[in-house]
Amino acid sequence: MIFAVDIGNTNIVFGIFDKQGNLAGNCRLTTDSMRTTDEYAATIMLLLKNRGIDFDQLSGMVISSVVPPLVYTFTKLARKYFDIEPVVIGPGIKTGVPVKFENPKEIGADRIVNAAAAIKYYKAPCIVVDFGTATTFDVVNRKGEYIGGVISPGIKLSVNALHSKTAKLPEIEIEKCRKVVGNSTTSSMKSGVYFGYLSMIDGIIEKIIEEQFEGSSVKAVATGGLGSIYIGESKYIQEYEPNLTLYGLRLIYEKNSA
Known part of the structure; x- marks a missing residue:
């Protein structure tokens, strides 16, 4: 079995793949760079x-990570508890995705992993929208090359800022809305967040298509926990795969373990 670990700024997502390449199980932990290798190992083995x-x-x-200190933590965990030398996404690792970016070292590992999975399962060209701590848009051209993307504040990040930086606005649940005009403070906030991001998502994808694909059709794929609330509502997002990053990690593992 293959153990895939995606370390994000907010959550760490784990996936277990069986010999056939099927996702046998997955779980999620809160990211905490202060936790020790032994603490993470105890939690993971219990799960x-x-x-x-x-x-x-x-x-x-x-392993893919956007939190550098945890790369060491999980590499040590793999060696100490599983007697495994892990594949860590980074320079020198074969991903199958040519990167056309000014400084490839600046790109979050998860973004390249997502691109690899999208090319495999949805074909190039494509746009991947990842609803994480940041909402990212990653663009793969017709040649299957990663050419860049867009980074914007994540939905939860914006909602937390709205609540913490105002005296009277409450915390809200992030969910799909049916009406734009709210008749209470809470419903007005929910509408602003939901439709505001929907407009941003479709607006950015539309601009990407105009700029990079001359207005022709290109598949847009969403991932990340909150991506599900925009399926059927976005004009451009056609697919939703919450575990896209895990599938990408499995693909890259296979390329580097043959």
């Missing part, structure tokens, strides 16, 4: 046990 997975069954591990 694996609860899912009926013996950690002795793990034959490989692949």
